[in-house]
Amino acid sequence: MPSVVIIGGGPGGYEAALVAQQLGAEVTVIDRDGIGGSAVLTDCVPSKTLIATAEVMADMEQAGRLGINFADAQGDAATTITVDLARVNERVKLLAASQSADIEGRLTRRDIRVVRGLGRLGKGGGAGGGEVIATLPDGTEQTFHADSVLIATGARPRVLPTAQPDGERILTWEQVYDLTELPEHMIVVGSGVTGAEFASAYLSLGCQVTLVSSRDRVLPGEDADAAAVLQDVLERRGMNILGNSRMESVTRNGDAVAVTLVDGRTVTGSHCILALGSIPNTEGLGLEEAGVQLVDGGFIRIDKVSRTTAPGVYAAGDCTGGFMLASVAAMAGRIAMRHFLGDAVQPLDLKQVSSNVFTSPEIATIGWSQAAVERGEIEADVIKLDLAGNPRAKMQGITDGFVKLIARPGSGVVVGGVVVGPRASELIHPISLAVTANLTVDQVANTFTVYPSLSGSTAEAARRLHRVE
Known part of the structure; x- marks a missing residue:
């Protein structure tokens, strides 16, 4: 043996x-x-469990648009929803x-x-x-x-000599689960997947959040259209995103944390998460x-x-x-x-690996990217269909997000895709199947979808890539 x-x-x-x-x-x-x-x-597992609670909080923000009102035991309108971070x-x-x-x-x-x-x-x-x-x-x-x-x-987690975690106010992403009270102002250093996820989560939980990005946008390694949607949503919801801002050091003074940038600016908050890679x-x-x-x-x-x-x-x-x-x-x-x-x-x-960024909204990807197409690494057609026109999205009050399909010209074989929206991690699966099984856009388009459903946008995007020979 x-x-x-x-x-x-x-x-x-x-x-x-x-x-x-x-x-x-x-x-x-x-x-x-x-x-x-x-x-x-x-x-x-811990981060996505925390994010699951944040998702509920984010959904509650939209409740009023759907006709849902909250009231206390006396019938008075309840205007504030809070989270018990210790229990979370x-x-x-x-x-x-x-x-x-x-x-x-x-x-x-x-x-x-x-x-x-x-x-x-x-x-x-x-x-x-x-x-x-x-x-x-x-x-x-x-x-x-x-x-x-x-x-x-x-x-x-990667740390720097000038930014040493103390496990209380200056934290790596492994140390945040010992917090028992919601931070007043969370500064997240790093705008990659980990930084974006925690910034989005704490924003939904009710924190003031500042995201420090050394690049010109959040998620520099992801689809540019997807990153633009996410950044727009986060800023509309009140996040302060500092682009092209490289961190020099992080220091603590009592109950305050100061993040000093290389250009001399200083951002002060109550806590800081270091998301500097691995x-x-x-x-x-x-x-x-x-x-x-x-x-x-x-x-x-x-x-x-x-x-x-x-x-x-x-x-x-x-x-x-x-x-x-x-x-x-x-x-x-x-x-x-x-x-x-x-x-x-x-x-x-x-190229068959599907991945997801668990922000609000989520961003899921598979296969070849639009950036690779634009660089000439592969010849392909690209279609982007906004979710705002999807009937199920309208019913649920979803206004941000899209489905993007990338397919080879001529054969129509699906080689990549992007989904931005709620539960994009689930919606990417049919596109992943198409990429793995070398399905064509016509095969995807001619597969029944439920009406109404968000996945209907995937079939609609595929129909728009159909070519009449």
Whole structure:
């Protein structure tokens, strides 16, 4: 029976473990912080749980337009909706812990050994019968034989010497769940996905929010039309967005936090979230000694089947850079184990990865982008259809958002798409199916949709790309 040792219990690790066990391997998972990793314990699950509460608050802002009024027990009009952040964060942490326990229980029921400790490559580096060493919580070491090793150690928030988190007022995105009172003024430094999500969430929860962006707009890496819609919505709702404003330092003075910009301006608030990117957890693993090449600030170099440059050593998840998504980590881990154990495997194709920004409104994308079309990287037709004309959107009071389809000329094969609107993370799925299955715009257009529905706009956009030969 082949033996597999997985270092790291996040999505890349635990999904790989399940596949390896299913294919007949003896599997050990060495994990430091808790099964599920940061995705479950400090990042994806907690943040999206917090955002779920923020979504309800955002919906309440629109209630009056739909004819809904609030009144107290005496029948007087209620004009203020507040959030109990202590209860919200208590629920966030409870759900994260419960999800972690559920995943660990699934592993142990499948006879997958879970070891608490710090793993590193030992003699042989995992290549055809190497060793993996786990340093246990009591300081002792345990050695495991491994025919193959998967590194899935994730990443952590990047901080700067001039902006050090204190866990109380200056926070990384992993530390916000200890807040018990809603901040008076939250400053978010960084306008990428993480920064935009937290800025949008705290705005909906009732905070004054300032977003500091080093670029000229929010979400510089996303579809430009989508980012423009989001920025317009956030500013209309009262967010102060400082574009082309690079942070120099963050300091605390009592109950106040000051963010100093490189041009000398200072922004003062009660709290600050640092959303400055991620650093891979690849130190102290014995990687370079084993021949594993590190690139771009410590990320592990892998190929499309998750192999590193060292024989028998694979890697998956945020420690490899690229699309730092739980879904990508999980798929890369599964692919690694299928490849090692001889099962049929399809290399990872990042053009088939659907992703979502959980702001209000959400932004979901798949495949080739309009920017790539404009740069001449692919020849394609692009259509954008605003949701404002959709009958279901009118019923729900939705005025912002759109569906965008990108299709090859001639064949009409769908190669990309963008959805901006409520629950865009759900609405992107039919476009993802079209991209993955090489469906044409006519096939999408001729598939029945429910009337009225937001997804009807996807079919309508496809109809507008139909060409009469």
